[in-house]
Structures are given as structure tokens and as C-alpha cells.
Amino acid sequence: MYPEDLHYTKQHEWVRLSDHAGVVGITDYAQQELGDIVYVDLPRVGTRVEQGKMMGSVESVKAVSDIYSPLSGEVIEINDALATAPEKLNESPHGDGWLVKIRLSAPDEIQGLLSAADYAKYVAEEESGH
């Protein structure tokens, strides 16, 4: 359910690493909780982001939810397709629904993120706590 090659946060973002960059998105659990996503607000290319700090938001019909940057760095690419097709976040949260690509300034931060198994366990606890 949660791809093994991704790293996860407790705020329900994921990162896929390649060289010194990371592609960031929100998890399948997050998109399910939000429901139909209708609007995505992303930082501009060139924006400096910091681990754990707000970098944008996603909005469903009913609610606004902040997106926190899982790692520090500079935004080098954003998923423009989401401006006209925000539903990609619901359809393919770990794939086509990616949000931004970040050039990492502190790659060691990755050590603090969760593995797929740990994230799945965390989500299960969240759900049973509801």
C-alpha cells in the first residue's frame, strides 16, 4: 500500500530520493482523509523550504490542509498539472499526484523520516484512535 522506496512523515507527506533531490507528495492516507481535492497551492520554483515548515496547502471540497516540507532545500520543480487537474492527488497520490521537487540542502535529515512499514503502523494507530 505504501511504496517501500519512499520516506514518510507523520504529517502524511512522502519523499522519493534521487541524487541530491527529493520529489514530495502527500500519502494515500492523506488524500483519503481529505476527500475530493479541488485546489492545490504550491510554493514557486526557487523558494527555500525548511523541514517541518509549511510550504503550501491542499484543499478538498470541505477543508484546507497545510503541507509541510519533509526536508530542507530549494524548490526546483513543481507539478504544474495539478493547477488544472487537482484530482490527480486522489487518483495517484504516490505517483502523478506529486507536488514539488526539492534540491536538498541537508540530506541527513532523511534519517528522521519514517519507513513504509513504520508509516503504515503509525497510520493504523491514528485510525484506531479515531
Next chain:
Amino acid sequence: MRAKMVDFGGWDMPLQYSGILEEHAAVRSAVGLFDVSHMGEIEIHGSDAAALTDYVTTNAVGKLQPGQAQYSGLLYEHAGFVDDILVHKIADDHYFLCVNASNQEKDYPHIAAAKRFANRFTATVDFASDRYTQLAIQGPRALATLQKLTPAPLSAIRYYHFIDGVVSAITARIARTGYTGEDGFEIYFAPEHSERIWNDILDAGQEFGIQPCGLGARNTLRLEAGMALYGHEIHSTITPFEAGLGWIVKLDKGEFIGRAALVRQKEQGVTRKLIGFEMTARGIGRDDYEVFLDGAPAGWVSSGGPSPTLKKNIGMCYLPADRAQAGRRIEIAIRNQAVDAVTVPLPFYKRAIP
């Protein structure tokens, strides 16, 4: 069926089933079924039932025929809303009020106290929420769906009229009312039959693509239809004139609670008014966001969000009355950014009457 639940005025209510957009589309194009069993019911009986109902509501009860319903307001003396309600006339000595779930605990004492202090009405006021459950069947195929479960000639029930009949062989009040901007019915019956009738309606509507709908779709549908929601467009310090609900106020019907304040407000004019808006730049103006006119704070969004039918971001807001006309450029503060919008007339959506 897995519904996403929310706490709504102390009730555990379904926010959505399949998804708000899918449920919304089903109601606009086919039929949707809403569990609105949380709504409250109050019954007024007695030889002065009509006079008491008239005294506590803004609309003209005297104009109702048995089997007719009307939208109305319960006001405080200062003309703010206690609640917005539906008044059904069962008979000259019997009125049935459908009230908001989250307000029923204050509606009942409000009416009972009004009766006691006026001390001139021979009537009893009954808190009847435990005796009724309510389901709403809404959409262009609502009639065809419900007709399969009742011998009552549904097409003969006019809008804002009702009959007492049966659904699935269970005694039910069948009203042609709704909160979606579509044709449809709201039915009231004894709560022990809820599950059976719910399932029967879903079965009956299957061929039309019926969807069970939650509070999420209920809200997007009523917003498109420009209908007020208590706690948003109307509340204890908003009057019917401010909310664009002058049509439910009948000042010439005689004394009623809130009348004096309404007469004063009519003479002096309102200072703020409800108007629709559409976002013209990217962004969604949501409930309680601040509205700016010419760079200065001027009002607030009472309800706002995406319109699934119009594919625009829409809402309703309060603005100073002298500037609350359609076609005015406004800005909405969305997370510290001023985002452009334009005021538009209400409603956003009106169904084509065949």
C-alpha cells in the same frame, strides 16, 4: 458502506459516503438520499395553535392550507434568528415544525416560554424529535424513486405541500420540500423504521443511480442554491432583512416576536446585506474569511467553497448594504493574501423547470 463521520451538533453524522463530488452530481442529475434524522420536530396543538405559531414565526401562518408548508423564521425580540424552520399545517388546530438539529434545544423552550409569557394561547407545545426520523430524497429522479414505495400520487403534491401517507407500508408524512435546489421530498416517520425505509429507497433508486449523500454534499448543494444555513448566513444577531429573507417576513399579519425591531429596521434600512460572490483569481474563499472593499475590511464570508456544478469557487458574504450590489470587485483574505472576487446575485444555481 463506509461513511466518513463528523460530529454535528452532538450527532455523529455522515460527512460523505462515496465522495462529495459524486454525491453532489447524483443529486443534480439523478437522485440522492440524505439521512437527516438529526433534524428536530416540534408540534403545536390546540384551538390557538395557529395564533401561537403566528406569534412565534415571521411568515403568515394564516395563509396556509392544511397540507401546505412554509419556510419561516423564529426570531428573538431584537429580530435576530433563533432558528429558521419549516412550518407544516396539518389542520387548523395542529402545526408541525421542522427545526435545525443544533437549535432544537433552544427552539422548544423559546416557543414554550413565548406561550407562557403571552398567557393568551390555548395550545400545547410538544418536543417531538424522538417520534420522528427524517430522510430527504432529492434530485430529478426523486419522484420516480419514491413512487415505487408509495401508492400516494406524488406528482399531485405541489412544491411546499405534503400529505400523510405510507412509504414501504409505514405511515409517513411526505413533503415536497428540500434543501438542494432540486425537486424532491422530505419524509417523516417513526424512527424504528429508519433502516428499512433507508434500504428500500436505495433499492428503489438503484436503477437511476441513487447515491447515499452526507452533510458535505448537502452543504455544497444548498450553497449553489443560495439557501441559508443557520450559524453561517443567519444567526442570533442577523435579521431576515439582512439575510435577504424579507420574503418570509409578513409585517402586516399582526403582532409577532421580533416585529417591532423589524419595523424599525425597515424604516431605517439595513446596514449590511448578504450577497453572492465568485472568485476571479485562484483560491477558495471559505467560511469566516474576511472580505475587503477598496483595500479596507468590509465584511466576511458566511459560506464559501467550490461549486461542483458550476466548476467555480463561490460563496456568500456580508457587505455594507450601500455597497452590496452585484458586479462589485472585492478581495477575500485567503491566508494573508488578498485574492480577487466579484459579487454576483443569488442563487448561483436554479434548476430548469420542465
